[in-house]
Amino acid sequence: EIVLTQSPATLSLSPGERATLSCRASESVRSYLAWYQQKPGQSPRLLIYDASNRATGIPARFSGGGSGTDFTLTISSLEPEDFAVYYCQQRSNWPLTFGGGTKVEIK
Amino acid sequence: EVQLLESGGGLVQPGGSLRLSCAASGFTFSSFAMSWVRQAPGKGLEWVSGISSSGGTTYYADSVKGRFTISRDNSKNTLYLQMNLVGAEDTAIYNCAKVRAQGLGTYHFDSWGQGTLVTVSS
Numbered sequence: 001e002i003v004l005t006q007s008p009a010t011l012s013l014s015p016g017e018r019a020t021l022s023c024r025a026s027e028s029v030r031s032y033l034a035w036y037q038q039k040p041g042q043s044p045r046l047l048i049y050d051a052s053n054r055a056t057g058i059p060a061r062f063s064g065g066g067s068g069t070d071f072t073l074t075i076s077s078l079e080p081e082d083f084a085v086y087y088c089q090q091r092s093n094w095p096l097t098f099g100g101g102t103k104v105e106i107k
Numbered sequence: 108e109v110q111l112l113e114s115g116g117g118l119v120q121p122g123g124s125l126r127l128s129c130a131a132s133g134f135t136f137s138s139f140a141m142s143w144v145r146q147a148p149g150k151g152l153e154w155v156s157g158i159s160s161s162g163g164t165t166y167y168a169d170s171v172k173g174r175f176t177i178s179r180d181n182s183k184n185t186l187y188l189q190m191n192l193v194g195a196e197d198t199a200i201y202n203c204a205k206v207r208a209q210g211l212g213t214y215h216f217d218s219w220g221q222g223t224l225v226t227v228s229s
Contacts, residue, residue, distance in 0.1 A: 001169070034216075038152075043219035043222060044144075044152065044219055045219075046207065046216060046217045049215040049217075050215070055207070056217070089216075095154060095166065095167070096154040096157065096166075097154065098144075098153065098154060099151075101151045101152075
């Protein structure tokens with residue numbers, strides 16, 4: 001199975017700062033990678049699909065990039081509601097897999 | 108508005124069985140593949156199983172293969188997960204999730220239910 005490794009595990013930043021999250025795949029997933037946001041007590045929300053496409057209703061401050069094995073999620077300027085856990089997920093191969101998550105916390 | 112409502116969770120003894128349901132509304136259920144994703148308390152997301160829009164193709168994580176069965180009834184707009192031979196490692200919130208788009212392979216999830224908690228304990 002394809003292993004997705006997210007880094008860092010925790011990112012401590014202030015509102016207004018730029019956040020850069022990484023997801024590395026154990027083998028190529030082409031561009032078939034998604035990013036989700038999850039807040040405490042809530043279900044995940046799709047942010048980015050197929051590496052760089054924003055899902056419906058997602059603000060432009062969220063952007064995704066990369067292909068093959070290395071991907072990034074960038075939040076250009078953190079809003080208070082962006083502090084959450086972020087997961088990547090690949091759909092290139094079965095079984096589908098998620099990364100372990102990156103927590104973005106308030107510094 | 109897409110709505111996914113899971114039910115059927117609860118306390119089950121090790122080795123026991125449970126059937127989860129997910130009632131879907133707000134979209135053409137029969138046109139979209141679906142999946143179950145679980146999250147153990149305080150842990151990350153784990154994909155469990157997926158099923159094509161027709162129900163003719165199913166997929167499983169190795170951790171549940173041979174014990175869990177995914178199915179769907181498109182006439183009832185309902186997704187199911189039959190869980191057999193459960194163990195403590197199956198304790199989690201189980202969410203059903205809808206794929207983003209119609210078509211083969213589009214297994215990114217744009218709608219999620221709130222989940223149903225399964226606790227495996229004696």
